[in-house]
Amino acid sequence: RRPRSFPPGPRAFPLVGAPVCFSSHSLVLCLWQLSEKYGKVYSLKMGPSWTVVLNGLSALQEGLTKGDHLNDRPEFPIHSDVLPDLDTITEFSHFINRLFYTHCIIFSNGHMWKQQRRFALFTLKYFGVGKKSLEFSILDEFMYISKEIANHKGKPFNPHLIMNNAVSNIICSLVFGHRFEYGNEKFLKMMKLFDKGSQIEASIWAQLYNAFPVLMRRLPGPHHALQNIYGEIMDLIKTEVNQHKEDWNPSEPRDFIDCYLNEIQKDKRDDEADAGFNEDNLVMCGFDLFGAGSHTTSVTLRWALLYMTKYPEVQAKVQAEIDEVVGTSRQPSMEDRADLPYTDAVIHEIQRMGNIVPLSLPHVTTRDIRLGGYKIPKGVTIIPNLTSVLFDKNEWETPDAFNPGHFLNPEGKFVKRAAFIPFSAGKRVCLGENLARMELFLFFTSFMQRFSFSTPPGVEPVLKPRFGVTLSPPPFEICATPRKE
Numbered sequence: 001r002r003p004r005s006f007p008p009g010p011r012a013f014p015l016v017g018a019p020v021c022f023s024s025h026s027l028v029l030c031l032w033q034l035s036e037k038y039g040k041v042y043s044l045k046m047g048p049s050w051t052v053v054l055n056g057l058s059a060l061q062e063g064l065t066k067g068d069h070l071n072d073r074p075e076f077p078i079h080s081d082v083l084p085d086l087d088t089i090t091e092f093s094h095f096i097n098r099l100f101y102t103h104c105i106i107f108s109n110g111h112m113w114k115q116q117r118r119f120a121l122f123t124l125k126y127f128g129v130g131k132k133s134l135e136f137s138i139l140d141e142f143m144y145i146s147k148e149i150a151n152h153k154g155k156p157f158n159p160h161l162i163m164n165n166a167v168s169n170i171i172c173s174l175v176f177g178h179r180f181e182y183g184n185e186k187f188l189k190m191m192k193l194f195d196k197g198s199q200i201e202a203s204i205w206a207q208l209y210n211a212f213p214v215l216m217r218r219l220p221g222p223h224h225a226l227q228n229i230y231g232e233i234m235d236l237i238k239t240e241v242n243q244h245k246e247d248w249n250p251s252e253p254r255d256f257i258d259c260y261l262n263e264i265q266k267d268k269r270d271d272e273a274d275a276g277f278n279e280d281n282l283v284m285c286g287f288d289l290f291g292a293g294s295h296t297t298s299v300t301l302r303w304a305l306l307y308m309t310k311y312p313e314v315q316a317k318v319q320a321e322i323d324e325v326v327g328t329s330r331q332p333s334m335e336d337r338a339d340l341p342y343t344d345a346v347i348h349e350i351q352r353m354g355n356i357v358p359l360s361l362p363h364v365t366t367r368d369i370r371l372g373g374y375k376i377p378k379g380v381t382i383i384p385n386l387t388s389v390l391f392d393k394n395e396w397e398t399p400d401a402f403n404p405g406h407f408l409n410p411e412g413k414f415v416k417r418a419a420f421i422p423f424s425a426g427k428r429v430c431l432g433e434n435l436a437r438m439e440l441f442l443f444f445t446s447f448m449q450r451f452s453f454s455t456p457p458g459v460e461p462v463l464k465p466r467f468g469v470t471l472s473p474p475p476f477e478i479c480a481t482p483r484k485e
């Protein structure tokens, strides 16, 4: 039964909750449509637990940006509860499995989360997010993928792997201090494991596990493979940590791992700190940065290419602007952004329409609170429905159409929009927002400067998203024609 003074919502059935929202394909649509019936703040039962969904900019702002009562994450049994197969995993994986996800950035809470997040933000900034050094790494990486793309000689190819490789290498440079050749065995293994892991996380098995852990623990299925997959990724990161320790010089940190090793020493000296800086959490932080940072940016870049094939007139306008401002004799730089308002608007519109993290990540109430006039008790899961803001007809002139004009004033200057929140908002806003924005701008402008993209002859671009860990484009092939130097 719905608790008294709780927000309204669809009828809940015993055990299953609101079954209408159980199919992953329609979950985003379903949650959005329910707001038309029940209002901006409504509740529903997902499996056996109550969830409150926030819709529209003002409800999200009220929930996420005022106070710290929504700063925590709920616990997911699939992360913390699946028992490892002790015979097939290493000792280290076993240790990780027991602690799984309790102490890293994305799913940690309280003091630990604050310290780890603050450190990660500081370190990403130190190694160049927003600075020239990282800009060079991104532009350098573009030269590698540009060669790969040129090798296809205008023939159709699937850009999925190329985008993944490029973006993952940027995280590798920051965390490990080096990039990998695309054919490197270890790199390929890591990409494959992350792919497999996110497929399971996005499957109905994971949803069922989180809803009915006691039952799913006893039933066979792919959900049991997750811990081994993640254990293997952790082992790969651990190898990098061990290599770093061999020639680590505390006064000259080379990357995220070196800085974290320094922090571990500081934490050991300070008995009071208890901020969780230890080697296991270092590995988990690395895992989080890869997990959250590679797939998201790579999916957005794939949307970008797909939208450019769908709207060749927009592509031509972007290319004309880049030709005029940057020319062809040098690579684009972040300093060009202010002079490329149309290109910037197109990137923002791709992110709005791509809507890759449609329901953000879940939060949980840390105490009894009032939201939208309703009383919500401590411990209730909150879903910030970003889709309801990114497609709100009261916020956008043409919410369902691809229209870069949403981000341009009548003089053609770029304008910020409060309802542009693909990275969410508040204290738990995406930690990699600045990095992602840099990557998207530099990769996209470089693509447009060097190539023209089109669909293979006779093929129409399909923009219907696939629901997984993110909303991603369906697999597609593309032709890249080099532009004149």
Ligand code: HEM
Residues within 6 Å of the ligand: 105, 106, 107, 117, 288, 289, 292, 293, 294, 296, 297, 300, 356, 357, 360, 361, 362, 384, 422, 423, 424, 425, 427, 428, 429, 430, 431, 432, 433, 435, 436
């Ligand atoms: C286009 C690219 C990206 C999008 C759209 C995106 C979106 C998001 C969203 C919606 C959240 C949840 C925020 C919330 O809970 O309210 C999030 C969290 C997070 N993102 Fe991103 N993200 C992107 C790229 C990145 C990158 C490149 C990194 C790598 C550094 C990253 C690291 C993280 C982390 C660590 C969190 C968890 C933050 C926390 O719990 O404190 N993201 N992201």
